Amino acid sequence: MGKDLIKVGMLGMGTVGSGVVELLKRNSDQIKEKTETAFALTKILVRDPSRPRNIELAQEIFTTNPDDIIEDPSISIIIELIGGIEPARDYIRRALQSGKYVITANKDLMAAHGEELLSTARENKRNIFYEGSVGGGIPIIRPLRHSLVADQVKRIVGIVNGTTNYILTRMAQDNLNFEDALCQAQKLGFAEADPSSDIEGRDAAYKLIIMSGLAFGFYIDPGQVYIEGIGKVTREDIDYAREIGYVIKLVAIGEQLPDGLALRVHPTLVSHEHPLASVSNEFNAIFVEGDAVGEVMFYGRGAGSLPTASAVLADMAEALRCIRRQAVNGVIEGAKKQASLIPIDKLKSCFYLRFLADDRPGVFAALANVFGDEQVSLDMVIQKRRVNNTAEIVLVTHMVVEEAFNRALEKVISLPAIRPNPSKFRLLG
Amino acid sequence: MGKDLIKVGMLGMGTVGSGVVELLKRNSDQIKEKTETAFALTKILVRDPSRPRNIELAQEIFTTNPDDIIEDPSISIIIELIGGIEPARDYIRRALQSGKYVITANKDLMAAHGEELLSTARENKRNIFYEGSVGGGIPIIRPLRHSLVADQVKRIVGIVNGTTNYILTRMAQDNLNFEDALCQAQKLGFAEADPSSDIEGRDAAYKLIIMSGLAFGFYIDPGQVYIEGIGKVTREDIDYAREIGYVIKLVAIGEQLPDGLALRVHPTLVSHEHPLASVSNEFNAIFVEGDAVGEVMFYGRGAGSLPTASAVLADMAEALRCIRRQAVNGVIEGAKKQASLIPIDKLKSCFYLRFLADDRPGVFAALANVFGDEQVSLDMVIQKRRVNNTAEIVLVTHMVVEEAFNRALEKVISLPAIRPNPSKFRLLG
Numbered sequence A, B: 001m002g003k004d005l006i007k008v009g010m011l012g013m014g015t016v017g018s019g020v021v022e023l024l025k026r027n028s029d030q031i032k033e034k035t036e037t038a039f040a041l042t043k044i045l046v047r048d049p050s051r052p053r054n055i056e057l058a059q060e061i062f063t064t065n066p067d068d069i070i071e072d073p074s075i076s077i078i079i080e081l082i083g084g085i086e087p088a089r090d091y092i093r094r095a096l097q098s099g100k101y102v103i104t105a106n107k108d109l110m111a112a113h114g115e116e117l118l119s120t121a122r123e124n125k126r127n128i129f130y131e132g133s134v135g136g137g138i139p140i141i142r143p144l145r146h147s148l149v150a151d152q153v154k155r156i157v158g159i160v161n162g163t164t165n166y167i168l169t170r171m172a173q174d175n176l177n178f179e180d181a182l183c184q185a186q187k188l189g190f191a192e193a194d195p196s197s198d199i200e201g202r203d204a205a206y207k208l209i210i211m212s213g214l215a216f217g218f219y220i221d222p223g224q225v226y227i228e229g230i231g232k233v234t235r236e237d238i239d240y241a242r243e244i245g246y247v248i249k250l251v252a253i254g255e256q257l258p259d260g261l262a263l264r265v266h267p268t269l270v271s272h273e274h275p276l277a278s279v280s281n282e283f284n285a286i287f288v289e290g291d292a293v294g295e296v297m298f299y300g301r302g303a304g305s306l307p308t309a310s311a312v313l314a315d316m317a318e319a320l321r322c323i324r325r326q327a328v329n330g331v332i333e334g335a336k337k338q339a340s341l342i343p344i345d346k347l348k349s350c351f352y353l354r355f356l357a358d359d360r361p362g363v364f365a366a367l368a369n370v371f372g373d374e375q376v377s378l379d380m381v382i383q384k385r386r387v388n389n390t391a392e393i394v395l396v397t398h399m400v401v402e403e404a405f406n407r408a409l410e411k412v413i414s415l416p417a418i419r420p421n422p423s424k425f426r427l428l429g
Helices: A015-028 A026-034 A088-097 A106-124 A141-147 A162-174 A178-187 A202-217 A237-243 A303-322 A363-373 A404-413 B016-024 B028-035 B089-098 B107-124 B141-147 B162-174 B178-187 B200-217 B236-245 B305-324 B364-374 B402-414
Strands: A003-011 A036-044 A075-080 A103-104 A151-159 A246-257 A258-269 A283-290 A294-301 A349-356 A379-388 A390-397 A423-427 B004-013 B037-045 B075-080 B100-103 B152-160 B246-256 B260-269 B284-292 B292-299 B351-358 B380-389 B388-398 B423-426
Touching: A003 A303, A015 A026, A015 A036, A015 A303, A015 B004, A026 A036, A026 A303, A036 A075, A036 A303, A075 A088, A075 A303, A088 A103, A088 A106, A103 A106, A103 A303, A106 A363, A141 A202, A141 B089, A141 B141, A141 B305, A162 A237, A162 A246, A162 A283, A162 B004, A178 B351, A202 A258, A237 A246, A237 A349, A237 A423, A258 A303, A283 B292, A303 A404, A303 B141, A349 A363, A349 A404, A363 A379, A363 A390, A363 A404, A404 B141, A404 B162, B004 B305, B016 B028, B016 B037, B016 B305, B028 B037, B028 B305, B037 B075, B037 B100, B037 B305, B075 B305, B100 B107, B100 B305, B107 B200, B141 B200, B152 B200, B162 B178, B162 B246, B200 B246, B200 B260, B236 B246, B236 B423, B351 B402, B364 B388, B364 B402
Parallel strands: A003 A036, A003 A075, A075 A103, A258 A423, B004 B037, B004 B075, B075 B100, B260 B423
Antiparallel strands: A151 A246, A151 A283, A246 A258, A283 A294, A294 B292, A349 A390, A349 A423, A379 A390, B152 B246, B152 B284, B246 B260, B284 B292, B351 B388, B351 B423, B380 B388
16 A cells, blocks of 8 residues: 555644644654555644744744635645634535534534534535544543443543642642632643633533543533632632532533433532542543443643644544545434433432531521522531631531532521621532 | 445454454444444354354354355454464464454564564555554554554553553552462453463563554564563562552563664663653553654553454444555555664663661772772662561662673672672663
8 A cells, every 4th residue: 555645734833833834843753654545734724824933843834824725626634723613603504515624633623513514524424523622642432432332321520621630639739729720720830811611610521522522422512511610719728628528629520311411611529539530730530431331540740832732633543544545435423313411400419518517506507497498418427617606617418409509508698697608619429 | 525334354252252242233333334344253163163152143143164154255354362373473464464464462473573574465465454463452463553643652551461560450459479469460351361461571572562562563482582481570670660650560662772672671770750650550651752743652452352442443434444545555564674772781771679787897898999980879778677686678770781780690609798689670761
C-alpha cells in the first residue's frame, strides 16, 4: 500500500491549533508510519496572517477567507478550532456539505448543536469527530463509541473541568480560600480571565451532554441539565468533608434511571475510597459504569495545547480510515432522539448540610422532628465548634428525594434557633 | 442502510465464552442498533457438547470438530477463547487463511506469537483483534492503537494482574501474610488453583509485551523480559514502605529509553501520590505517558466473564466495520521488528533495601563506605527495631544503575555484621 497524501485545512490557530501544528511536525514520521499517509496542513484560517507566531509556517498557508478552505476540493479534512457557536457552526455545516470530514474540539457547539451537525454529516455521508471536546487528550469519546458497544451504560461520573478541580485541590491542600485559589489558577494558566463558564459548571455540563449522547443514545437540551458551580464551596465544608472521609469535587453525573435520564453538575462529596477522590489539580477523570464491563475510569490532563492536539490528530487518523476505505457510509453514530431529563427535585441523594444554630436546649429535638416529619433520616450528626452562643452543626442524611429534603430544609431554616444560609451539598451515591 | 446478518463462530466456552453468549443475548437490541447488524453465534467448539451449561443454547450449536467453524464459509468472524498456545495458534492461522476475522483474548498466544499471527492476517488481508487479552474490559488496546497515533509513548506502567494486586492489597490492608492472602484470593475466585503464572509475574509480562508492541512498535521475545514475582514481598516490607509514603504493587513497566526498549515486571514501591497507588483489590490500571498527551490512565476490572466479554464484543463490532467497508486492506498494524531489550542490569532505579545487622559500633560506617565506593548515594536510612543484638536497617537509594547497586549489595552482605537475605525492591521512578 502506497503512502497517500491527505490535505488538511484548519480553522483557527489558537492554543490547540498551535499544538496541532507542532505535533504534526514533531511526530510526522510516526504518524506517516502508523497511518501510511502523509498529512499536509495546506491552509489555516486566521484573523491576522501577519501576527507573529511561535511556529514557523510559510506565510501562504494563512488565509482570512474561510472559503479558501471550505471550498477547496483538494482538502479532505477540516479541523475546526475557532470555538464558540457562530461562525463555527456555519463553517462545519458547509464543510460537511462540500464532502469534507470534520474534526472539532468545540464542546459548546457539540453540546448545543451536535445532533444537528451529525445529521448534516449523515445526509452528506461524512462524519464529525470530536475526541478533543471532552477531557483534552484522554481517550473517552472513542471508547464510548467503540469499546462499550455491547454495554448498557448505567452511569457516567466525571471530573471534567480542570480549572475547578485545580481550585478545589488548592483549597483542600493549601488551605486557601476560593478567591486566592482562583487567582493562583489564573496565574498558572489553569483558569481564564473570565472563568465563569468553568466556575459555574457550564463547561462541565457541555462535556457531560456530549458523553451522555454517546453513552445513552439521546441528545440533550443543555437548558434541562441541572448546574451548580463551586462558588459556594468553603474551606469549612472542605474540612468537615475530610473529617468524615470525603473530598469535595465538581462532579458531572449522567445516569440512566428506571424513569429516564438524569444529568447534573454540582459540587459533590466523594468518598476517599472512590477512585475519583484522588484526581487532583488540573487532572480530569471520567468514571463509567456499564452492565458488562463494570467500572472503568479514564484519567489524564483534561486540557492544554498538546494533549488536545493529540486527540485532534487521533481523530484525523480516524477520518483517514473513513476516507481510505472509501466508505460510502462513513457514519458511525445513528440519529438520536431528544431526551427528556428527570428534574433534580425528583432525584435521590444523600445530603451534607452545615449551618449555625443558637446553642440552647431543644434545638436538636426541633431538628429531629422536622427531619422526621419529612421522612429524612440522618446518617451522621456532628456538632463541634461553639463560638459565643452559636453551635455549628453538620449533618449527613441517608438517601432521600431532593424535594423532600428541600421541604425539610425550609422548615429547618424557619426554626428560630437556626441561622440562614446553610451549606448544602450532595454526596456521590 | 439495511440490517445485515453476520455469522460468528466461537472456539471454547469457558468463563469468557459464557459471558459472550450471555451478553450477546442480554444486549442484543442495543448491539443491533449500534452496529446496524445482527450477530448470530452459529457454532461453538467445545470438548463435551453434552455437558450441562448454565446458558440455554440449542444442542446443534455445539461441535467438537474445529473445521465445522474454520471451514464454514458462511462464518465471517471467529472468537478464539480456548487459551494456551496450541491448538489455538493453529486454529487462528487457519481461520485467517480461510478469510475470517479473528478475535482473541489469549494473552499467552498474542505475547509469544502475536507478530507471526498478525503477519498471517496481513498476508490474507484480514485482522486479529485482541482487546480482551489485556485488562479485561478496560479499553486499552484500542486507545493504544487508535488514540495515541500522534504520540510517542515514552512509558507504560501497569498493574495488570488482578490476582497479585488482590493479594498485595489484603496483605497491606488486613495485615495478612502472603499465604493467607493467596488462600483468600483462591476462595473468592481471584486466584486459580495453580496461581504460579500470576504470582511469578509471567501473566503480567505477557500483557506488557502486548501493550508494548502497540505502544513502541516492536515485537518482543518474552524470554528477554525481566520478571520477578511477589513471593518475596513480606508484611514487614509493606509496613516500612507505608511508613515512607509508598505502597508495594506488582508493576509492569515498558520504557522507550535513549538506548532502546526496556521491559520488566517486578514488585515496586509506588508513591502514595501516584494514581496507581490507589488501585486496589482485583482492579487493574494502566498508566501511559505520551509526549503530547502527557499522562493518561485506564482503570477497571482486569478480568472476569462479563468485563472480558464486553471487550470481545467491542472487537466484534470493530471486525464488522472492516467487513462492512469491504476493506480490501483491513490491516491496522504494520509489520514490526523484533526489539532487543536493555537488560535490567543496565537500568537505573532507586532501591529499597531491608536487612538485619549486628547492633554494634562501626556497622553504619562500614555500610556508608561500601555504598560510597560504588557511588550509590542514600536518600533515606531508617533503623528502628532492635531485637536482642540485632538491628533492622531500611534504606532507600537515589537513582543508580542496577549493576552498581548489586555490586554494593554483594559487598554489604559480605560484611561480617550483616545477616544474609536482605529484601530488595525497586521504586517507581
